[in-house]
């Protein structure tokens with residue numbers, strides 16, 4: 001049964017301030033249907049409120065309860081474990097962690113800190129982890145696209161601290177299984193009843209599939225030739241040049257409800 005669709009944001013619905021062709025119509029169609037619709041992102045340079053405003057400006061109608069961010073998941077995890085984090089995060093999202101006493105940290109959170117990924121800051125994270133602080137990361141994303149540029153994402157910085165300190169990070173966003181399970185629980189659906197649409201092979205496609213959720217990779221955003229895996233749920237495989245969210249969503253919505261695996 002087809003009951004939920006999960007959209008990644010950047011690279012699927014928009015690139016920076018530009019809406020990806022067909023994305024608005026796909027989201028509008030999903031929202032008007034009986035499907036549960038969720039938007040899930042590892043983006044950690046914007047707060048939840050800034051993301052909702054950005055989506056609104058671009059013409060996407062998204063209710064607050066439909067948006068799941070790795071930054072929110074990080075805050076929830078820290079609350080749950082009663083920890084005081086050292087936050088190596090972007091200045092835009094620092095206020096999201098104001099509730100925590102950060103004077104004497106006993107945990108490390110690494111999000112996309114951009115210009116704040118200095119030696120001093122990474123070394124502070126390393127030293128805390130060497131002293132036993134758990135390491136938390138928003139995701140192992142390799143890079144992201146901003147305008148026409150590809151930019152290094154947070155994954156390499158998390159890996160650097162993991163390597164130096166000999167620890168393994170807990171990933172609270174995609175491809176973390178707890179993140180996907182939280183999203184499914186909010187929608188009240190089983191993994192096989194949902195579809196994930198994203199532009200990141202590891203976070204969106206592999207992560208979703210590990211959680212049992214069929215997934216599609218779009219050919220927009222950070223997509224690069226050679227890394228693609230097409231929608232295994234769809235019988236009607238889209239043409240190579242049509243890998244946009246609108247085509248993939250319409251294909252899935254129109255396909256038989258119980259398709260066979262290829």
Ligand SMILES: [Mg+2]
Pocket residue numbers: 008009010011012198199200221
């Ligand atoms: Mg993306």
